[in-house]
Amino acid sequence: AQSVTQLDSHVSVSEGTPVLLRCNYSSSYSPSLFWYVQHPNKGLQLLLKYTSAATLVKGINGFEAEFKKSETSFHLTKPSAHMSDAAEYFCVVRNSGYSTLTFGKGTMLLVSP
Amino acid sequence: DAGITQSPRHKVTETGTPVTLRCHQTENHRYMYWYRQDPGHGLRLIHYSYGVKDTDKGEVSDGYSVSRSKTEDFLLTLESATSSQTSVYFCAISDGGQPQHFGDGTRLSIL
Numbered sequence: 001a002q003s004v005t006q007l008d009s010h011v012s013v014s015e016g017t018p019v020l021l022r023c024n025y026s027s028s029y030s031p032s033l034f035w036y037v038q039h040p041n042k043g044l045q046l047l048l049k050y051t052s053a054a055t056l057v058k059g060i061n062g063f064e065a066e067f068k069k070s071e072t073s074f075h076l077t078k079p080s081a082h083m084s085d086a087a088e089y090f091c092v093v094r095n096s097g098y099s100t101l102t103f104g105k106g107t108m109l110l111v112s113p
Numbered sequence: 114d115a116g117i118t119q120s121p122r123h124k125v126t127e128t129g130t131p132v133t134l135r136c137h138q139t140e141n142h143r144y145m146y147w148y149r150q151d152p153g154h155g156l157r158l159i160h161y162s163y164g165v166k167d168t169d170k171g172e173v174s175d176g177y178s179v180s181r182s183k184t185e186d187f188l189l190t191l192e193s194a195t196s197s198q199t200s201v202y203f204c205a206i207s208d209g210g211q212p213q214h215f216g217d218g219t220r221l222s223i224l
Contacts, residue, residue, distance in 0.1 A: 104155055
């Protein structure tokens, strides 16, 4: 079975500093991985996806993630945080079969002025 | 957002009453999903559908049933609501191998 572990439940950064949200995965085959973002009282929005092409994946709003098979990691980064980045972020792995997903428990990103 | 509409957006009801949540899509996608979101648990899959009248259980299906009589509509029913089903419910759609797109959610409170 596939699973993901988000290593931090909360991450606090100052505006203009780098963001790192950590995610490790477990999969019996080459996985498809995603990062979604959820702003307060909103649905989930796809940030980026990895589907076995380039290991460095660029997403929306300046975010990117690097797939590292040797470390079973898919960490999300952004060079410079903006106040509007404050939200909850979910690392997600696609399961085999009918495209179901398994979600991590989420990381809340707090951005201070 | 992708054409997904969830209704109602908010509902308060009493223990033991039946509740039906509706997800409507205008994208003609084959797959539809119902999730619940609870603090500290991320999103957990309740049921999903891979076509009209084709549904299957997810991780947390006990106490829930679903129906899909048309491509565009996926209904989630709580036959007899319990307080443990207080949650935020999300519908999602996808077109096979593509990422899922989510609705804005339904906040359900069961007193």
